[in-house]
Amino acid sequence: MKDLIYCQRSIPADELRYGFRTSAATGCGWIATYNALRILGKKAEPEALIRYYERQLPLLHGNTGTSFWGPAVFFRQHGFDTRVEIRRDRFDALVEESRVCVLFYYWRKDIKIGAHFVALHKTDRGIVGYNTYKNSTGPDQYGESLDGFLDRRGYFGCVLVGIR
Numbered sequence: 001m002k003d004l005i006y007c008q009r010s011i012p013a014d015e016l017r018y019g020f021r022t023s024a025a026t027g028c029g030w031i032a033t034y035n036a037l038r039i040l041g042k043k044a045e046p047e048a049l050i051r052y053y054e055r056q057l058p059l060l061h062g063n064t065g066t067s068f069w070g071p072a073v074f075f076r077q078h079g080f081d082t083r084v085e086i087r088r089d090r091f092d093a094l095v096e097e098s099r100v101c102v103l104f105y106y107w108r109k110d111i112k113i114g115a116h117f118v119a120l121h122k123t124d125r126g127i128v129g130y131n132t133y134k135n136s137t138g139p140d141q142y143g144e145s146l147d148g149f150l151d152r153r154g155y156f157g158c159v160l161v162g163i164r
Contacts, residue, residue, distance in 0.1 A: 003038050005031050007136045016046050018065075019054060028117040028131060029053055029066020032102045033074055035119035035130045036163060039100045066117065071102040072161045081164045091146045091160050095122050098162035103129070103146070105155040115157075120146070 005011070008031050009024045016023045018030065030049040037044035052074065053066050075082045085094050095101055100121045107114055120129040120142065127142040127149065142149040150158060 004035050004130050006130060006138050007134070008131055009134055016050060018050055023050075026065040029070055031131050032117035032119045033071050036071070036075075036100045036102050039119060039121055039130075040163070065115065068104045068115070068159050071104075071117065075102075075161065075163050083162045083164070085160045085162065086158070088147045088150060088158055091150075091158070094160055094162040095120070095127060095146050098122075098164050100163050102161045102163070104157075104159040104161075105150065106157040107153070107155050 008027050011023045011027065013022045013024065016027065018025075018027045023031065027050075030046065030053050033049055033053075034044045034046055053070055056067060056070055056073070069084075072082055072084050083094060083098075085091060098121070100119060103118050103120055105116060107116060116132075118129045118132050118140075120127055122128075125141070126144050127146055129140045129142055130136075132140040132142075146160070150156075
């Protein structure tokens, strides 16, 4: 797909700052929104998305990333039919009925813990995500089941926003 951001770490540190930090460090929320809009065929301006999300939590100003409810609020405010799901056993059905989704999850590796957003959608080859890993260079294949993918990766605390 054209004009997608496949890896937030590819954004130079002096470009597209998110609060006082780099988009490489905390920009996954606006990037997932950007990628979802592009998948929907909509125009997306990174600077406008950053301003929107920085104002959503004004005291934090994007420095801790995007709130887990941020993309759902964004898409609803912009007139999209959205559904939010927190039960992983219902994720696959929501992916099927949505044009694009934004997934929030927590990850853990040894003693490190973090959170991440990705845009994803169902294709004829299965579920495809964008900006999934710190070394992604293109679309990431999740397989046929989002629940199965999350289980295999050990991701938890997930919220899925379906945009129809």
